[in-house]
Amino acid sequence: MKNLKQAKKILKTVKNYDDKLLSRTTGLSETLSQLLKDYLPEGLLDDIKEIDKLTVQKKRALIDYISKAVEQIKLEEEEKKEKTVNLLPLEKFFSIQIKDLKLLKPIEKRAFKKVGIQNLYDALFFFPKRYDDRRFKSLSKIKDGETGLFRLEVLDIKKINRGKLKVQVFLKQGDKKLNAFFVHDKPFLFSYFRKGKEVILYGKVSVYGKDISIIQPEIYNQFDPVIMDRIVPVYSLRGDSTVKITSQTINHLRRGIFKILKEYLPLFPEYMPENIRKKYKLPGITEALKKVHFPDISENIKDLNNLQTRPQTRVIFDELFILELAYAYRKNLLKENPAEAIKTDNNFTEKFESILPFKLTEDQKKAIKDILNDISKPSPMNRMVQGDVGSGKTVVAIAASLAVAQSGNQVAVMAPTEILAQQHYRNFKNILGETVEIYLLTGSTPNKEKKKIYRKMETGEAKIVIGTHALIQDEVKFKNLALVIVDEQHRFGVEQRKALIEKSGKVPHVLVMTATPIPRTLALTYFGDLDVSVIKQLPSGRKKVETMIYYEDEREVMNSFIRKELEKGRQVFVVYPLIEDSEKIDLKSAEEGFKKWKEAFPDRKVILLHGRMSQEEKDRIMEDFRNKKADILVSTTVIEVGVDIPNASVMVIEDAYRFGLSQIHQLRGRVGRGKYKGYCFLVVPEEFKYRSDSPEIEKKREKALQRLKILVSTTDGFKIAEEDFKLRGSGDIIGTAQSGKFYFGLADPTRERDSKILEYAKKEAEKLIEEDPHLEKNPLLKELVYRKYGDRFNLVNIA
Numbered sequence: 001m002k003n004l005k006q007a008k009k010i011l012k013t014v015k016n017y018d019d020k021l022l023s024r025t026t027g028l029s030e031t032l033s034q035l036l037k038d039y040l041p042e043g044l045l046d047d048i049k050e051i052d053k054l055t056v057q058k059k060r061a062l063i064d065y066i067s068k069a070v071e072q073i074k075l076e077e078e079e080k081k082e083k084t085v086n087l088l089p090l091e092k093f094f095s096i097q098i099k100d101l102k103l104l105k106p107i108e109k110r111a112f113k114k115v116g117i118q119n120l121y122d123a124l125f126f127f128p129k130r131y132d133d134r135r136f137k138s139l140s141k142i143k144d145g146e147t148g149l150f151r152l153e154v155l156d157i158k159k160i161n162r163g164k165l166k167v168q169v170f171l172k173q174g175d176k177k178l179n180a181f182f183v184h185d186k187p188f189l190f191s192y193f194r195k196g197k198e199v200i201l202y203g204k205v206s207v208y209g210k211d212i213s214i215i216q217p218e219i220y221n222q223f224d225p226v227i228m229d230r231i232v233p234v235y236s237l238r239g240d241s242t243v244k245i246t247s248q249t250i251n252h253l254r255r256g257i258f259k260i261l262k263e264y265l266p267l268f269p270e271y272m273p274e275n276i277r278k279k280y281k282l283p284g285i286t287e288a289l290k291k292v293h294f295p296d297i298s299e300n301i302k303d304l305n306n307l308q309t310r311p312q313t314r315v316i317f318d319e320l321f322i323l324e325l326a327y328a329y330r331k332n333l334l335k336e337n338p339a340e341a342i343k344t345d346n347n348f349t350e351k352f353e354s355i356l357p358f359k360l361t362e363d364q365k366k367a368i369k370d371i372l373n374d375i376s377k378p379s380p381m382n383r384m385v386q387g388d389v390g391s392g393k394t395v396v397a398i399a400a401s402l403a404v405a406q407s408g409n410q411v412a413v414m415a416p417t418e419i420l421a422q423q424h425y426r427n428f429k430n431i432l433g434e435t436v437e438i439y440l441l442t443g444s445t446p447n448k449e450k451k452k453i454y455r456k457m458e459t460g461e462a463k464i465v466i467g468t469h470a471l472i473q474d475e476v477k478f479k480n481l482a483l484v485i486v487d488e489q490h491r492f493g494v495e496q497r498k499a500l501i502e503k504s505g506k507v508p509h510v511l512v513m514t515a516t517p518i519p520r521t522l523a524l525t526y527f528g529d530l531d532v533s534v535i536k537q538l539p540s541g542r543k544k545v546e547t548m549i550y551y552e553d554e555r556e557v558m559n560s561f562i563r564k565e566l567e568k569g570r571q572v573f574v575v576y577p578l579i580e581d582s583e584k585i586d587l588k589s590a591e592e593g594f595k596k597w598k599e600a601f602p603d604r605k606v607i608l609l610h611g612r613m614s615q616e617e618k619d620r621i622m623e624d625f626r627n628k629k630a631d632i633l634v635s636t637t638v639i640e641v642g643v644d645i646p647n648a649s650v651m652v653i654e655d656a657y658r659f660g661l662s663q664i665h666q667l668r669g670r671v672g673r674g675k676y677k678g679y680c681f682l683v684v685p686e687e688f689k690y691r692s693d694s695p696e697i698e699k700k701r702e703k704a705l706q707r708l709k710i711l712v713s714t715t716d717g718f719k720i721a722e723e724d725f726k727l728r729g730s731g732d733i734i735g736t737a738q739s740g741k742f743y744f745g746l747a748d749p750t751r752e753r754d755s756k757i758l759e760y761a762k763k764e765a766e767k768l769i770e771e772d773p774h775l776e777k778n779p780l781l782k783e784l785v786y787r788k789y790g791d792r793f794n795l796v797n798i799a
Helices: 002-015 019-024 028-036 042-049 056-082 090-095 106-114 120-124 187-192 249-267 274-279 285-293 301-305 310-335 348-354 362-375 393-406 418-432 447-459 494-501 520-526 552-567 583-600 615-626 661-668 695-713 717-728 752-771 779-789
Strands: 130-134 147-162 165-173 176-182 198-208 211-215 218-220 230-234 382-387 410-414 438-441 464-467 481-487 509-514 531-535 546-551 571-575 606-609 632-635 648-653 679-684
Touching (some): 028 056, 130 147, 130 301, 285 310, 310 752, 348 362, 362 382, 362 393, 362 509, 382 393, 393 509, 410 418, 418 438, 520 717, 520 752, 546 695, 552 571, 552 648, 606 615
Parallel strands (some): 546 679, 571 648, 606 632
Antiparallel strands (some): 147 165, 198 211, 198 218
């Protein structure tokens, strides 16, 4: 405080110097740098180091600026000193309702209702989407296109008729003039802009030579410290559509949040362990929240809008840390439940490989080793095997199933559709043959057969049962279910998986398989509690699918290639995009496409599959296609992931630019699965061929082609997922409904910087759970984990 007072005194003295004396004054750089080094941000300290070299005008402006910053810091320091307060319990911030706060005006409460803020915690953690610079600006320094808040003196006002402009106001600031234009001539303008009156305006300025002008600026009747001469938060006003908003709603929200920060923020408890805060040089939570909502006047607005300030970093770290802590905590709770320890021979993998008609890849062997190691322990496995299209994940699942079945325990393999369940059944039978009997249980299994399988499951005789949701019917009971394998895990809801897991007395080991290669950052965010085995190598003999882009006007060239494939006896998939919430449009486009394909190939059997068909119909059509009863299958829905039609060699994707890259990569994995080479043709509109005069359309065209060219250049699903992740964000790789609700106000793992923070957050969360498994020493963190993720992770039931 002593240094602050001294700096304030020096600044006050030199501010009163006349220009001559100020120009001769030296030594300010060194003195102020020393006094303020612990208080000001680096950028401003760099400016101070140059102060002696500046012209008088620039020196005076910088002194004014530093004075304001020092004043603000001094007030904060004094507030800290005064308030040795009793903190409120964290629970209170959730229980105190906005509607009950007497310090808020009804109009401010309405603004909170609009954005869905119900309690104090919601208000503190409702962050700005960006920031506006509403610091007072000088007309002598303003640049064309800059936005600013100006104190001005009115010289005159008159009506004009210049296009849309109806009123011109002549204003000045020192020796600089500004013209303000308005598109209406309402009487209040003439009473507000009285000659000689000082006014405050905010808006975007145009500078043309010596002329400075502003059109339709915001007008203020009086100075308001909450929204003026500071960097102001811009909050999203999306929310309750029944609450009507006005041009002032955002200001009501700002003032409401400002009041809550002032009244309640000093009472908010710090929940982050001090050693973690110190390690990463993170500010305290109260300082972080205050400065995220209302940054210091000296803050760099570009850094703020790029979310790169220390207070913002603290919030981002917290959001990712609490998610990772929830994962680590849940994983630990699950491990505390006993599971069946499955022992296998040391040479199990070699013996298993000897019954295969092919050699395992190193990645497959490593995945099998991971699984055998996990299931040998009395704590439940929770592992995901993610592998590229055709990398041989099913073989890994068969190996795991065999190990469990040989130990006398049971395995349930659950697939999202009947056709996939039947495919797994065939694959398991082909490989395991007579070694162990395999059972298939789906909706279409005859009742007599079902009852027989139920009995065998209950007595423990049925060791490996493959099925659909039929496996989670009430009448299904297992004697000793030790392993649950869920295929295409993102296609199942949490409830379905839970129901299957609850079919046994002990907690079974869980293996989830996904063919969607997931970038590491996404895997950490969405599946932080799963151990992951990655299969990247393709089995020997598996051919790469050749991918080409065809413009609409090149269709005949593509069709002649398809004819040659059909003549060889091959089959063709055609997929139309699924546009959300528009089943009718999808159906229409696919039906029209279906007609076109029938016209183009009149001598061939063309069939249609669409989303409005029942599952039985879809399965029947796919079965007909598998049995070569049709040559071309036109589909609106994504062809089932994992469906095996060894005879299909061509995949045509219509309007390919509408699909996500990972989605196309999944689709092209449907061809070239047998002994024949596969081809994938991406069809795009003819206009994509030519540059557009519209910058907006051109940008979209370039981006679409850039994305599709990635598919042409690589067949590495992980590389594609990484690119898709960068270009489109995470929604495409894992459906948002399935990802659950993440409570992120500022964090975004798709940003490079945040993905690095995520790695640190995960490391610290795991370390904390190691030291404090039940978070008994960190009760506030435990409360946040339960409040944010208790339902999503079913923590209450596990605990």
